[in-house]
Amino acid sequence: MLDKIFVKNYDAPPIDRREILRYAGCKDDADERLNALIDECLHESEPFLSYRVCYYMFDVKQILDGVTSQTVQRGLVGCEKAVVFAATVGLGLDRLIARYGATNTAKALVLQAIGAERVEALCDTFCQGLERAYGETGLYARRRFSPGYGDFALENQKKIFSALDCPKNIGLTLTESGLMSPTKSVTAIVGLQSGKRQEKTGCEACGKTDCFARK
Amino acid sequence: MDFRQYLQQNIVYFDGGTGTLLQQAGLALGELPERWNVTHADVVQNIHRDYFNAGSNVVVTNTFGANTLKFSKTELAEIVRAAIENVKIAANTSNGIQEKFVALDIGPTGKLLKPYGDFDFEEAVETFAETIRLGEKYGADLILIETMSDSYETKAALLAAKENSTLPIIVSCAYGADGKLMTGATPSAMAALIEGMGADAIGVNCSLGPKQLKSVVEELLEVCSVPVLVKPNAGLPQTDGESTYYDIDDSEFAEYMAEFAVKGARLLGGCCGTTPAYIAKTVAATKHMTAMPIADKNISWVSSYTRAVRFDKPVLIGERINPTGKKRFKQALIEGDEAYVLGEGIAQQEKGAHVLDVNVGLPEIDEKTALPLYIEKLQAVIDLPLQIDTSDIVAMEKAMRRYNGKPLVNSVNGKQESMDAVFPLVKKYGGMVVGLTLDERGIPDTATGRVEIAKKIIKEAEKYGIAKKDILIDPLALTISADKNAAAVTLTALREIKEKLGAHTSLGVSNVSFGLPERAVINSAFFALALENGLSAAIVNPNSAEMLKTYYAFSALKGLDENCGEYIRFVTEILPTFQPAPTTSGIAATATIGDGDLSPLKRAIVKGLEREAETACEAALKTSSPLTIVNDEIVPALDIIGKAYEEKRAYLPGLLMSAEAAKRAFEKIKQRLVQTGEGGAKKCKIVLATVKGDIHDIGKNIVKTLLENYGFDVVDLGRDVPSDTIVQVAGEIAAPIVGLSALMTTTVPSMEETIRKLHEKLPNVKVLVGGAVLTEEYAQKIGADGYAKDGLQAVRFAERIYNDLCKYS
Structure with a gap:
């Protein structure tokens, strides 16, 4: 059992251009000009991106104590352990987005999409790492879920922040209105279950069928 | 003994971690450890006593998170009082015979300051001030501001300490694996800021073990002119699947600490995971050493929230953010066109400027509000150090206070009145200042006259404790079209100030050609001469290729550019941006849009x-x-x-x-x-804002760009805007349309409130809303007059309202 909050720094995860396009609101392949803009933005954002995660492992009993959320109960059913984590790609990207928000919205849009893709890729890398770390003991990482998803209320951000001490560990803060800053950040819970994977993953698993980003 | 005095002669030992020890004693996860000062005083005292017994000179109070954000004022007072008493009792009951001090511990608030968070700078200052006043009242010997991960919050804490106490102040930051703070500052950037504001020691603590912090410590030791504190963790946390532990034991820790002491670190301690045993071994490994004397590194520098800029190589200061002689810039300032002003800043950074001059002085503008505001807006998007350029002393102080870093200030001059007003600010806020060689009698005609004024300025600054390294003397470039010897006088003065006074210099280079045709020809030649005569900083137009060519060629020729790397980068990356763009004829048409036969x-x-x-x-x-x-x-x-x-x-x-x-x-x-002198025809005014509580603004910015494209006069209030501000501005400028954006469900109530107030106070205003969580139905429910799914729909809505207005007026 881990009784400490762990902090991890990662190298840049592999880039998925299709995801970037999707977050930028493009359904088809990019033309030459847009591809050039994405390349330019990737190049420019690279030095400003950092990949940090902090996490803590709980007994599922500890998490479920007093929790009525269906989403949480379903997400952790059959799990003994769960990892609560927070991930961020850092404030540098927000500054870059703000810089172009004032002067070039096309670039701001693409940078924004890059940030969304980067932080999701970071979460994927982290969860795959959990699989590797616990795979030997016969555990696999289930699908992660975040406050604001299903009936898992956004107010739970506060609890996650106080449990993980996000400001100190990865420089992630919460505003009074419950927004995260840096904005390209994710907090989530992932259950660790023994046995074989059975569930659906990705957009297939999500009930929001009218989502703009649905694949 | 007085702590400052003790620090001068000795290696000072701090304590180690307390959090882990409190947990071992039963502190639960999520419980506030500061309360234990009162509820478990004996436990806290025992931990402190163990550290004194291990040889610590300074034990830090258990007040890391003791502030008014977490506790009421009454409880806070009780906690700070008890915390200080706990250390004092421990000191008195310890068997150690060393000198002992109580340090009031001040940790970060856990909130991010504006503009990227929602915590106001002055609120942060007041939050720290409350705890600091209590610390002074209850008898702390010094203040330790520690584990800071953001330069702006660090400045707030240090400012609060200086304004509310006379105790010695040590400021220590937590650096990540990349050697920077979470918000991007390098150790040098932090040293410039902290030392500039007059802290007694600068340090590093937490986040990593001594091994990973080596490069940070080395950088601090190289650049700091005050003692350096090192308080690392006991390595990195590890797990074997069953239990967790830190990977460096007390002996290995002490070895690293001894290495730091040999290199010159003067305050040694531990952070997370370290115990009294770690401190005892560190003391044993270093107590035979004599304390290294603290040398003045004599570095002239300014900083932003990420970087320091030193004046040991010539520095380019961009002059474009200044309305003097620039009609388009004046218009932008008067219209409040922030995007234009920011664009001028960004363009200069792209051209390679190292520092940006910021001057917004115009009769139509209230500089006292405008200057600090533009400093903040520029700092939100540009990480170059800024030069605060104003003759309004109130505006200067406000801007310096709000500035995130160590600013350059333009300017003071040889007039007594000017020095009396400016130097106290430079001392308090820790700036570097430009001193103009003019005084009550004007600008001397001779080089000797200007050097005399330079001497006077340097001497007067000394009275305030402002060192020569923090002054840039400007011997003033005057135009050769009025006096053929003007440039020669300036150049002679430049050389003498550099050689005889040993001071750094600055010049507004372009003034030399005023009134002449093809000014760049004269300017670049004068620039080369000035550099050769020892110019340290040049205020120039970075959009002039000629000036940049001179600068990079000079650096390469004078051996200031290793392998001509900067010159080559300039020629390959920056110079091509001065070429005009090609025409569009060679570019393939877009099949789906059909642009083949367009102009x-x-x-x-x-x-x-x-x-x-x-x-x-x-x-x-x-x-x-x-x-x-x-x-x-x-x-x-x-x-x-x-x-x-x-x-x-x-x-x-x-x-x-x-x-x-x-x-x-x-x-x-x-x-x-x-x-x-013609006015552009604009359609009606539109107020745009992201509502209170929401800090996302990409959608709003897209809408703004498109509305402006279609000729609307957009007044952008930014993000996190209170409803009353929106109502007030919309009323004042009589805007018929207000556009509101909200991204999160949590901020929609704030949008609803804004709509209600707008309809109440300004019944003719049409409110358009948009944002990720909104739908047509939702928009109707909260009382909006229109909903736009995207930017173009917002344009269509605005055009409809505008056409109706035209019809009926």
């Missing part, structure tokens, strides 16, 4: 080619009037791409690239109109 300007806009649009618009302006170009070229081009977007033949990035290209063309049109 060059239309084609550039439809394809979203910014520089080409600029070039094509310039060309068109040679034969057509601005109005014709807008109506016959730009608007039809926007319609082509807009239609393609609505029919899903083009996507949002394409639409925005076109909008940006159109914006570039509009800028050329505006420049022409400003020159000829």
Whole structure:
């Protein structure tokens, strides 16, 4: 059992251009000009991106104590352990987005999409790492879920922040209105279950069928 | 003994971690450890006593998170009082015979300051001040501000300490694996800021073990002119699957600490995971050493929230953020066109400026509000150090206080009145200051006269404890069109100030050619001469290729540019940006939009080619009037791409690239109109804002760009805007339309409140809303007059309202 909050720094995860396009609101392949803009933005954002995660492992009993959320109960059913984590790609990207928000919205849009893709890729890398770390003991990482998803209320951000001490560990803060800053950040819970994977993953698993980003 | 005195002669030992020890004693996860000062005083005292017994000189109070954000004022007072008493009792009951001190511990608030968070700078100062006043009252010997991960919060804490106490102050930051703070500052940037403001020691603690912090400690030891504190963790946390532990034991820890002491670290301690045993071994490994004397590194530097800029190589200060002689810039300031001002800043950074001068002085503008505001706005998007340029002393202080870093201040001069006003500010806020060689009698005609004033300025600064290294003397460049010897006098003064006074220098280079044709020819030659005569900083136009050529050639020729690397980078990366853009004829048509037979300007806009649009618009302006170009070229081009977007033949990035290209063309049109004194025809005013509580603004910015493209006069209030501000501005400027954006469900109530107030106070105003969580139905429910799914729909809504207005007026 881990009784400490762990902090991890990662190298840049592999880039998925299709995801970037999707977050930028493009359904088809990019033309030459847009591809050039994405390349330019990737190049420019690279030095400003950092990949940090902090996490803590709980007994599922500890998490479920007093929790009525269906989403949480379903997400952790059959799990003994769960990892609560927070991930961020850092404030540098927000500054870059703000810089172009004032002067070039096309670039701001693409940078924004890059940030969304980067932080999701970071979460994927982290969860795959959990699989590797616990795979030997016969555990696999289930699908992660975040406050604001299903009936898992956004107010739970506060609890996650106080449990993980996000400001100190990865420089992630919460505003009074419950927004995260840096904005390209994710907090989530992932259950660790023994046995074989059975569930659906990705957009297939999500009930929001009218989502703009649905694949 | 007085702590400052003790620090001068000795290696000072701090304590180690307390959090882990409190947990071992039963502190639960999520419980506030500061309360234990009162509820478990004996446990806390025992931990403190163990550290004194291990040899610590300084034990830090258990007040890391003791502030008014977590506790009521009454409870806070009780906690701080008990915390200090606990350390004092431990000191008195310890068997150690060393000198002992109580340090009031001040940790970060856990909140991020504006503009990226929601915590106001002054609120942060007041939060720290409350705890610090209590610490002084209850008898702490010194203040330790520690584990800071943001430069702005660090400044707030240090300012609070200076304003509310006379105790010695040590400021220590937590650096990440990349050797920087979470918000990006390098150790040098932090040292410039902290030392500038007058802290007694600078340090590093927490986040990593001594091994990983080595490069940070070495950098601090190299640049700091005050003692350096090192308080690392017991290595990195590890797990074997069953239990967790830190990977460095007390003996290995002490070895690293001894290495730091040999290199000159003067305050040693531990952070997370370290115990009294770690401190005891560190003391044993270093107590035979003599304390290294603290040398003045004599570094002249300024900083931003990420970087320090040193003046040991010539520094380029961009002069473009200044309305003097710039009609277009004046217009932007008067209209509150922030985007234009920020754009000027960004362009100069792209051209390689190291520092940006910021001057917003205009009779039409209240500089006391405008200067600090623009400093903040510029710092939100540009990480270069700024030069605060004003003759208004109130504006200067406000801007210096708000500045995130160690600012350059322009300027003081030899007049007693000026020195009396400016030097106290430089001392308090820790700036570097430009001293102009003029006084009550004006500008001396001779080099000797100017050197004398320089001497006077340096001498007067000394009285305030401002060292020569924090002054840049400007011997003033005057135009040679009025006096043929003007440049020679300046150059002689420059050389003498450098050689005889040993001070750094600065010049507004371009003044030399005032009144002459082809000024760049004279300016660049004078620039080369000035550099050769020892110029340290030049205020120049970075958009002038000639000036940059001179600068990079000079650096390469004088051996200041290793392997000519900067020169080569300049020639390959920056110089090409001065070339005009090619025409669009060689670029393939877009099949889905059909741009094959369009004019060059239309084609550039439809394809979203910014520089080409600029070039094509310039060309068109040679034969057509601005109005014709807008109506016959730009608007039809926007319609082509807009239609393609609505029919899903083009996507949002394409639409925005076109909008940006159109914006570039509009800028050329505006420049022409400003020159000829004509006003541009604008449609009605629209107020845009992201509502209170929401800090996302990409959607709002997209809407703004598109509305401006279509000729609307947009007043952008930014993000996190209180409802009353929106109502007030919309009323004042009589805007018929207000556009509101909210991204999160949590901020929709704030939007609803704003709509209600707008309808109540300004019944004729139409409110348009948009944002990720909104739908048509939801918008209706909260009382909006319109909902826009995207930016183009917002334009359509605004045009409908505008056309109705025209019909009925």
